[in-house]
Amino acid sequence: MEFTNKLKDFKIYMKDIEYFNCALSTLYWDARVSIPKKGAPYRGDVLGFLSSEMYKRQTSPEIKSYIDYFLSSEDADKITRAMADQAKREYDRSMLIPEDRYRAYVIAVSESEAAWEQAKDKADFNLFKPHLDKLIAFNREFIEYWGYEDSKYDKLLDYYEPGITVKKLDTIFTELKDAIISLLDRINASQRKPNNAFLRSDYPVDAQRRLCDSVLKKMGYDLNAGRVDVSVHPFTVTLGHNDVRITTHYYIKEFQSALFSCIHEGGHAIYEQNISDKLTGTMLKTGASMGIHESQSRLYENIIGRSRAFWTYFYPETQELFPQFKPIPLDDFYKGINVVQPSLIRIESDELTYSLHIIIRYELEKAIFNGDVSTEELPALWNKKYKEYLGVEPQNDSEGILQDMHWSSGNFGYFPSYALGNLYGAQFMQALKKDMPDIAQHITKGDLLSLNDWLKKNIHEHGAVYHPEELIKKVTGEKLNAKYFIDYLNAKYSDIYGF
Amino acid sequence: MEFTNKLKDFKIYMKDIEYFNCALSTLYWDARVSIPKKGAPYRGDVLGFLSSEMYKRQTSPEIKSYIDYFLSSEDADKITRAMADQAKREYDRSMLIPEDRYRAYVIAVSESEAAWEQAKDKADFNLFKPHLDKLIAFNREFIEYWGYEDSKYDKLLDYYEPGITVKKLDTIFTELKDAIISLLDRINASQRKPNNAFLRSDYPVDAQRRLCDSVLKKMGYDLNAGRVDVSVHPFTVTLGHNDVRITTHYYIKEFQSALFSCIHEGGHAIYEQNISDKLTGTMLKTGASMGIHESQSRLYENIIGRSRAFWTYFYPETQELFPQFKPIPLDDFYKGINVVQPSLIRIESDELTYSLHIIIRYELEKAIFNGDVSTEELPALWNKKYKEYLGVEPQNDSEGILQDMHWSSGNFGYFPSYALGNLYGAQFMQALKKDMPDIAQHITKGDLLSLNDWLKKNIHEHGAVYHPEELIKKVTGEKLNAKYFIDYLNAKYSDIYGF
Numbered sequence: 001m002e003f004t005n006k007l008k009d010f011k012i013y014m015k016d017i018e019y020f021n022c023a024l025s026t027l028y029w030d031a032r033v034s035i036p037k038k039g040a041p042y043r044g045d046v047l048g049f050l051s052s053e054m055y056k057r058q059t060s061p062e063i064k065s066y067i068d069y070f071l072s073s074e075d076a077d078k079i080t081r082a083m084a085d086q087a088k089r090e091y092d093r094s095m096l097i098p099e100d101r102y103r104a105y106v107i108a109v110s111e112s113e114a115a116w117e118q119a120k121d122k123a124d125f126n127l128f129k130p131h132l133d134k135l136i137a138f139n140r141e142f143i144e145y146w147g148y149e150d151s152k153y154d155k156l157l158d159y160y161e162p163g164i165t166v167k168k169l170d171t172i173f174t175e176l177k178d179a180i181i182s183l184l185d186r187i188n189a190s191q192r193k194p195n196n197a198f199l200r201s202d203y204p205v206d207a208q209r210r211l212c213d214s215v216l217k218k219m220g221y222d223l224n225a226g227r228v229d230v231s232v233h234p235f236t237v238t239l240g241h242n243d244v245r246i247t248t249h250y251y252i253k254e255f256q257s258a259l260f261s262c263i264h265e266g267g268h269a270i271y272e273q274n275i276s277d278k279l280t281g282t283m284l285k286t287g288a289s290m291g292i293h294e295s296q297s298r299l300y301e302n303i304i305g306r307s308r309a310f311w312t313y314f315y316p317e318t319q320e321l322f323p324q325f326k327p328i329p330l331d332d333f334y335k336g337i338n339v340v341q342p343s344l345i346r347i348e349s350d351e352l353t354y355s356l357h358i359i360i361r362y363e364l365e366k367a368i369f370n371g372d373v374s375t376e377e378l379p380a381l382w383n384k385k386y387k388e389y390l391g392v393e394p395q396n397d398s399e400g401i402l403q404d405m406h407w408s409s410g411n412f413g414y415f416p417s418y419a420l421g422n423l424y425g426a427q428f429m430q431a432l433k434k435d436m437p438d439i440a441q442h443i444t445k446g447d448l449l450s451l452n453d454w455l456k457k458n459i460h461e462h463g464a465v466y467h468p469e470e471l472i473k474k475v476t477g478e479k480l481n482a483k484y485f486i487d488y489l490n491a492k493y494s495d496i497y498g499f
Numbered sequence: 500m501e502f503t504n505k506l507k508d509f510k511i512y513m514k515d516i517e518y519f520n521c522a523l524s525t526l527y528w529d530a531r532v533s534i535p536k537k538g539a540p541y542r543g544d545v546l547g548f549l550s551s552e553m554y555k556r557q558t559s560p561e562i563k564s565y566i567d568y569f570l571s572s573e574d575a576d577k578i579t580r581a582m583a584d585q586a587k588r589e590y591d592r593s594m595l596i597p598e599d600r601y602r603a604y605v606i607a608v609s610e611s612e613a614a615w616e617q618a619k620d621k622a623d624f625n626l627f628k629p630h631l632d633k634l635i636a637f638n639r640e641f642i643e644y645w646g647y648e649d650s651k652y653d654k655l656l657d658y659y660e661p662g663i664t665v666k667k668l669d670t671i672f673t674e675l676k677d678a679i680i681s682l683l684d685r686i687n688a689s690q691r692k693p694n695n696a697f698l699r700s701d702y703p704v705d706a707q708r709r710l711c712d713s714v715l716k717k718m719g720y721d722l723n724a725g726r727v728d729v730s731v732h733p734f735t736v737t738l739g740h741n742d743v744r745i746t747t748h749y750y751i752k753e754f755q756s757a758l759f760s761c762i763h764e765g766g767h768a769i770y771e772q773n774i775s776d777k778l779t780g781t782m783l784k785t786g787a788s789m790g791i792h793e794s795q796s797r798l799y800e801n802i803i804g805r806s807r808a809f810w811t812y813f814y815p816e817t818q819e820l821f822p823q824f825k826p827i828p829l830d831d832f833y834k835g836i837n838v839v840q841p842s843l844i845r846i847e848s849d850e851l852t853y854s855l856h857i858i859i860r861y862e863l864e865k866a867i868f869n870g871d872v873s874t875e876e877l878p879a880l881w882n883k884k885y886k887e888y889l890g891v892e893p894q895n896d897s898e899g900i901l902q903d904m905h906w907s908s909g910n911f912g913y914f915p916s917y918a919l920g921n922l923y924g925a926q927f928m929q930a931l932k933k934d935m936p937d938i939a940q941h942i943t944k945g946d947l948l949s950l951n952d953w954l955k956k957n958i959h960e961h962g963a964v965y966h967p968e969e970l971i972k973k974v975t976g977e978k979l980n981a982k983y984f985i986d987y988l989n990a991k992y993s994d995i996y997g998f
Contacts, residue, residue: 036741
């Protein structure tokens, strides 16, 4: 009886936190999509206030008593335990840091973000360096409060991808890096150079919008429980139960940008839309981890969205919307959108080299938190690695070390989840093919719902109930590894580049 | 010292309430403008949760101690006293009702709104009657908790328009009713019947949008601190400091609908945008009352927006956007948009007869709360009054007593503020003309900013610091009265109808 009542109260308590979270997401979405220019500063205050109200509830003695009770109770079922576990992660992360130190950190982050913007504009790392030093020092200090086992950096990785360690990533990323570099060598050596000149033309925004909508509908993104808007940077956000929205950005000169960002965000959104209703109000109605979430967006964007099967179905419609493609055979189009071209900017990179951008960031973050590199040495080290892995060299800090805002926000340990998404995605796809060997035929016919159903049943509907390690094991029977993604890359590019 | 510290704390306390209010407004705006269909029910839960969090703060022992302290302190300045006064109104209204009765009422309202929708669809008052009975009984009960002097209905009126009583309204509305009915008689007897056939045509939505934007800009509505969206029913909402948004609805067959709703909502929005920044965080950054707010929207919509001076400036642009007006002389156009045609539906009525719709509702509400009429008798009484005052008769309850949703939400006492807006507006205009006798010439030249400035200085920037009675006295030197509005109507319609 005590258990039943306590569980009821715990659920009410968590539901209230979820309400705050949904209000925050709505205000955030509006700030990115709709807010008039002059309204932004006050909105920041409102967001700050609501965040602190939510934080109070996530760090109260009351939630601590629920966590302790349910984590030690033998009656707690899987969901209740996951709720308590999730609550504990937030609680520990916040409560182990002295309040004044955390407040100082928040201010430092806000100053750092402003400095990074300026530094990026002026392509001058020195303007950002003192702020980066400060944030690194804060994070080092926090790691001491939190405690760690093997590596300080582990603690940062674990926040975004529970269970991930330097030890695991070193093995996996080394294997991945070697495989990609070797593939790159073969691609560079290949005589076959697919033509993609037809991707430099004008693509009317209205036609782009229609193609995006059509693809999203076929993917199973429910537009009665979501919507597509325009923002500077594409993102996905869940504003509440049955309200998962995505944004994109249309460029008239870019055929691929809006489309693939829609497919990418659509992958995130379908994940969120497919989570079981019974997890509403538990704070588990979200992805299992950053990496698992990214696996769904990248699986849709690349493994599906850049596949021959996908374009077999969508190319005729695309040719109607963009008549300039009419003279281009499907096979040329397919190869054209899969051209490999090492470049400097992560978010503009091709499917193959993308992971190298991430691995470089991983290696630098690891070196930073191991104390193997000073921030002074970072730009040169960055450039050296780009030269070595990708064969390209930044001409200034803006297209080098300053390109991403993550570090300016103190998000160390976040980058690896992008690459892990590729690996998880290929592993899931392998498992899916065992269950549905004819998946390519389905996709060729425009049936993306079979894929959606399988992902829903195996991954999506469980939300954050399973730990990512549990989930990948449960779905694929294997641990996280790079094998299937490497096999996929080898097969895809040897076909396209003919080796 | 105690005073200073306490005032600082009071301001922080009120600012937090304002943050909740802004979050609620943002979620509300989104629910009307953007939310995907399936997302609405959960959004209702989030709104309910945040409302109750705000309510807790508005009814806490802490706020009671601030109210008591500052209302009895001789050091409190005008603004502080107004803050405490405003807080007391909310506090008393809520705290005098036993909690279980209030909770029961909230449920009754929600059931009643659903029943009203059904009843309106089926044009059957009997489906709504039991709910209306229930809400009336609740309001009678609440009035006993609150206490009252002369009339029970006074207590309801006072909530929307502080200081307004049945005694005052009886005098004012009788005078107004007689004047309008006598004007209507003269209009009906007039040989002159302005032609408005040119208002039945197609008006492309894009051209309507451009005209609306152009007019709003000229009015001084700051689109960097606001935006115009589309919703089923037009409304204005303040989402935060420098973020006041309006909505409208474009109908291809209606030239006047979107335009005049934009001017109307623009009037509300300009009021909100013009409130002094120093009132941010005080909960006084809003209109002085419902009636004063409505005075600004109706002044812009009718006294300005349907004036000859206004169209002298905007007609050439309008003719460019809608070439079908090119053969129509300005004077014919002006008369055409001012044709008087008594009709059944309040929100579609012309400027002259609008107030009669309100007076009928006022008389019925008064009779209800005086116990002079049973709900059973209401539909017949409604129809009788429409026949008597307007010369039209509803064919069913849907175009009669069921047309407005206000009663289904328990908003008794709300309607009169719409008509008071007309009276306040004409009084303000009279005062403005004393300061700026050449205002019509300004408007003829498209200079609406002089008007905006005067309204800002005299009315807008004070927000809710002044009680409406104080404000009208301060600005016009007189009490609320019907004289100036009646003079305005007589002058306008004798000119148009030639008597």
